[in-house]
Amino acid sequence: MTQAPAAPEAVRRRHDREIVALAVPAFGALVAEPLFVMADSAIVGHLGTAQLAGLGIASALLTTAVSVFVFLAYATTAAVARRVGAGDLPAAIRQGMDGIWLALLLGVAVIAVALPTAPALVDLFGASAAAAPQAVTYLRISVLGIPAMLAVLAATGVLRGLQDTKTPLYVAVGGFIANGLLNVLLVYGCDLGIAGSAWGTVLAQCAMAVVYLAVVVRGARRHGASLRPDAAGIRACAQAGVPLLARTLSLKAITIIATAVAARLGDADIAAHQIVLSLWSLLSFALDAIAIAGQAIIGRYLGAGDPQGARDACRRMVQWGFVSGIVLGLLVVVARPVFVPLFTSDAAVQDAALPALIVIALAQPICGIVYVLDGVLMGAGDGPYLAWAMLITLAVFAPAALLVPTLGGALTALWVAMTLMMTVRLITLWLRSRSGRWIVTGATR
Numbered sequence: 096m097t098q099a100p101a102a103p104e105a106v107r108r109r110h111d112r113e114i115v116a117l118a119v120p121a122f123g124a125l126v127a128e129p130l131f132v133m134a135d136s137a138i139v140g141h142l143g144t145a146q147l148a149g150l151g152i153a154s155a156l157l158t159t160a161v162s163v164f165v166f167l168a169y170a171t172t173a174a175v176a177r178r179v180g181a182g183d184l185p186a187a188i189r190q191g192m193d194g195i196w197l198a199l200l201l202g203v204a205v206i207a208v209a210l211p212t213a214p215a216l217v218d219l220f221g222a223s224a225a226a227a228p229q230a231v232t233y234l235r236i237s238v239l240g241i242p243a244m245l246a247v248l249a250a251t252g253v254l255r256g257l258q259d260t261k262t263p264l265y266v267a268v269g270g271f272i273a274n275g276l277l278n279v280l281l282v283y284g285c286d287l288g289i290a291g292s293a294w295g296t297v298l299a300q301c302a303m304a305v306v307y308l309a310v311v312v313r314g315a316r317r318h319g320a321s322l323r324p325d326a327a328g329i330r331a332c333a334q335a336g337v338p339l340l341a342r343t344l345s346l347k348a349i350t351i352i353a354t355a356v357a358a359r360l361g362d363a364d365i366a367a368h369q370i371v372l373s374l375w376s377l378l379s380f381a382l383d384a385i386a387i388a389g390q391a392i393i394g395r396y397l398g399a400g401d402p403q404g405a406r407d408a409c410r411r412m413v414q415w416g417f418v419s420g421i422v423l424g425l426l427v428v429v430a431r432p433v434f435v436p437l438f439t440s441d442a443a444v445q446d447a448a449l450p451a452l453i454v455i456a457l458a459q460p461i462c463g464i465v466y467v468l469d470g471v472l473m474g475a476g477d478g479p480y481l482a483w484a485m486l487i488t489l490a491v492f493a494p495a496a497l498l499v500p501t502l503g504g505a506l507t508a509l510w511v512a513m514t515l516m517m518t519v520r521l522i523t524l525w526l527r528s529r530s531g532r533w534i535v536t537g538a539t540r
Contacts, residue, residue, distance in 0.1 A: 106407055107407075107411055110392075110407065110408050110411040110412075111411065111415075113388070113392055113408070114385065114388050114392070114411070114412060114415055116260075117255075117258065117260045117387065117388035117391055117392065118260075118384040118385050118387065118388040119260075119384070120260040120261045120263070120264040121255070121260040121263070121264075121383075121384040121387040121388060122380065122381060122384035123264040123267070123268070124251070124260065124263040124264045124266075124267040125380040125383060125384060125387075126380055134271065134274055134275045134278060135150060135154070135274075135278060135292050135296060136150060136151075136154075138275075138278045138279060138282055138283075138292060139282070139289055139292050142282070142288060142289060144225075145223070145225035145226045145229055146229050146288065146289045148223065148225075148226035148229070148230075149226045149227070149228070149229025149230035149231075149232070149233055149289060150229070150230070150233055150289060150292070152217055152226065152230040152234075153217070153230045153231075153233040153234040153237060153293075154233075156209075156216055156217075156234060157234070157237055157238070157241075159347070160205055160209070160238075160241065161241070161244050161245070161248070162343065162347070163340065163343060163344065163347070164198070164201055164245055164248060164340075165248060165339075165343055166336040166339035166340050166343060167194055167197065167198050167201075167245055167248040167249040167252060167336065168248040168249065168251050168252035168255070169252065169339050169390065169473050170194070170252070170332065170335045170336045170339055170473075170476075170478070171190070171191055171194035171249050171252030171253055171256060171332070172252040172253075172255040172256045172387070172390045172391055172394065172473070172474070173256070173390055173393075173394045173473055173474050173475070173476045174190045174191075174194070174256065174332075174335065174394075174476070174539075175187045175188075175190050175191050175252065175253055175255075175256025175257060175394070176255075176256040176257075176258070176390065176391050176392075176393070176394025176395045176398060176474060177394045177395070177397060177398035177476070177537070177538055177539065177540070178190055178256075178398060178538055179256060179257060179258065179394075179395050179398060180394065180395035180396060180397060180398025180399035180400075180401075180538075181398040181399060181400075181537070181538035182399075183538060184314075184318045184320075185318040185319055185320040186320075186538065187256065187257065188253070188311065188314050188315045188318055188320040189315075189320045189321060189325075189328070190328070190332075191249070191250070191252070191253030191256065191257075191311060192253075192311065192315065192320070192321070192322055192324075192325075192328075193324075193325055193328035193329050193331070193332045194249040194252060194253065194332050195246055195249045195250055195253070195308070195311065196324040196325075196328075196329050197249065197329045197332045197333055197336075198242070198245035198246045198248060198249040199242050199245070199246055200329070201245055202241045202242025202243070202244070202245045202246070203242060205238065205241045205242075205245075206238055206239065206241060206242070209234065209235075209238040209241075210235055210238060213231050213234045213235050213238070214227070214231050216234070217230040217231050217234065229289050232289055232290050232293070233289050233290070233292065233293045236290055236293035236294055236297060237293045237296055237297060239297055240296060240297035240300040240301060242304075243297075243300040243301045243303065243304035244300050244304075246304045246307065246308065247266075247300065247303050247304050247307055250304070250307035250308065250310070250311055251263045251307070253311055254307075254310070254311075255387060255390065255391050256390075256391060256394060257314075258391055258395065260387065260388075260391075262310060266303050266306050266307060267303075269302075269303070269306070270299050270300070270302065270303040271299075273298075273299040273302055274295060274296055274299035277294075277295030277296075277298055277299055278291065278292050278295040278296070280295070281294055281295045282295070335476070335478060336478075337478075338478030338479045338481060338482035339473070339478050339481065339482070341482040341485070341486070342478070342481045342482045342484075342485040345482075345485035345486055345488065345489045346485060348489055348493075349488070349489055349492055349493075349513075349516060350372075352492070352493055352496050352497070353368070353372075353496060353509060353512075353513060354368065354372075356496050356497065356499055356500060356509055357506060357509060359500045360499070360500055360505060360506060360509070363441065363443040363444050363446075363447050364447050364505065364506045366441070366444045366447075367444045367445075367447035367448035367451065367506050368447075368451075368506055368509070370435060370438045370444070370448050371448055371451045371452060371455060371506070371510065373438075374427070374434065374452070374455065375455055375513075378423050378427070378455070378459060378462070379462070379466070381419065381423060382416060382419060382420065382423070382459075382462055382463050382466040382467075383466055383470075385412055385415055385416055385419065385463075385466065385467050385470065386416075386466040386467055386469055386470025386471075386473075387470060388412070388470070389408075389409070389412050389467055389470030389471045389473075389474055390470045390471075390473050390474035391474065392408050392412075392474065393405050393408060393409065393470075393471050393474030393475055394474040394475070394476070396408060397474075397475060397534065397535065397536050397537070397540075398536075398537065398538055399536075400536045400537065401536070402534045402536055405475075405534060406531075406534070409467075409468075409471045409528060412467045412470075412471065413464055413467050413468065415463075415467065416463035416464050416465075416466060416467035416468075417460050417463050417464055418463070419463050420459040420460035420461065420462055420463025420464070421459070421460050421463075423459045423463075424456040424457060424458075424459035424460060425456070427452055427455060427456035427459065428452075428453065428456045431449060431452045431453070431456075432449075434452070435448045435449060435452070447505065447506045447507075448506070450506075450507045451506050451507045451509075451510045454507060454510040454511055454513075454514055455510060455513075455514075457514070458513070458514040458517055461514070461517050461518060461521050462517055464521055464524075464525070465517055465520045465521050465524060468521075468524035468525065468527075468528050469481065469520075469524060471528065471533070472524065472527060472528070472533050475533040475534065475535065475540070476535070476540035477527070477532075477533045480527055480532075480533070484520065484523035484524065484527070485520075487519065487523060488516055488519045488520050488523065491515070491516070491519045492512060492513075492515065492516040492519070495512040495515055495516075496509060496512045496513075499512060
């Protein structure tokens with residue numbers, strides 16, 4: 096961050112209120128999303144092993160497809176927040192509608208690709224003869240909900256840009272409850288099996304999309320913003336999303352490499368890796384909530400032409416991220432002996448996981464700063480830099496991770512490599528934040 100006088104206490108308190116008001120509901124919405132898969136797993140698991148295995152394969156494919164397009168939320172948040180800061184709400188909502196139209200178009204494209212290729216995609220996972228038909232059934236039905244899922248991402252970005260994270264929380268909780276009820280009704284009440292679970296999830300996702308669209312449409316009518324698709328606006332949204340897509344794909348590559356390396360270390364190590372990775376993901380949700388607040392707050396300040404406000408907010412959020420990381424790290428250390436036995440009673444798996452958890456506990460303060468700065472630069476619309484920074488991070492991580500089994504390292508060494516990855520991200524993001532080059536004011540970047 097560029098050097099500036101410390102913000103007065105009143106300014107820090109104002110930033111604290113903004114951060115809490117946006118981050119707490121955002122955290123609730125983030126946690127609600129993976130609960131969809133957990134609810135489906137709990138319900139389908141009672142149908143049989145083949146059905147649960149099929150759900151696991153199909154869910155992995157669907158989660159990957161949706162996460163690749165997470166830029167719909169990130170880019171829309173930043174663009175809308177800038178317009179809000181500039182005091183142009185009609186243009187902010189118009190910008191958000193362009194993102195929603197792009198989401199619907201991408202969703203239709205995904206359906207066109209996934210429906211005919213579903214069996215081949217399932218085969219890539221090496222599914223058994225019993226699990227493969229279950230996975231194909233679930234995938235072909237669930238993919239029909241992709242346009243709604245992507246529209247939810249874009250609409251979430253619109254509301255975050257409008258400084259509203261409470262509505263996404265309410266919709267996420269309502270969607271989770273509806274998903275659970277529909278799954279039970281269709282799977283057991285209507286005896287539809289795994290197809291019932293898929294249809295229940297699709298219906299819940301469509302209902303969420305309808306609620307979001309109703310909120311956005313109401314805002315558009317109130318402010319006189321057009322709802323029609325605008326080719327130039329949709330194209331601009333797509334162009335803004337390309338760098339963030341590259342960033343996301345680089346992150347996915349890191350996760351895939353880490354899992355592949357863990358698999359080469361042995362069955363106990365890959366099992367322990369999944370336990371550690373699940374906790375890492377949970378911790379990331381907590382820290383990402385501050386990053387989401389950062390996207391909305393920074394975009395608003397820059398749109399309002401207030402670079403000093405953006406610097407002060409960035410500085411305060413970094414402090415929040417660092418302290419949150421320390422707290423989460425301490426919680427991991429304290430909960431470590433209880434957490435691992437929840438997943439396995441295998442002594443070999445526990446022995447592999449416990450020291451790796453110490454590593455991720457130590458890494459949390461680094462992660463806290465990384466997530467915040469990532470959100471700050473997203474809010475500033477600094478996507479191209481984020482893309483290059485992640486490519487550099489991937490280039491450093493890949494050889495370090497691949498050397499772990501070659502040098503006789505164990506799972507702990509792999510998670511040291513993951514911490515190295517986060518450290519590289521910290522360096523690249525910190526240098527950018529200090530340079531001040533991300534500070535570009537105005538309604539558009």
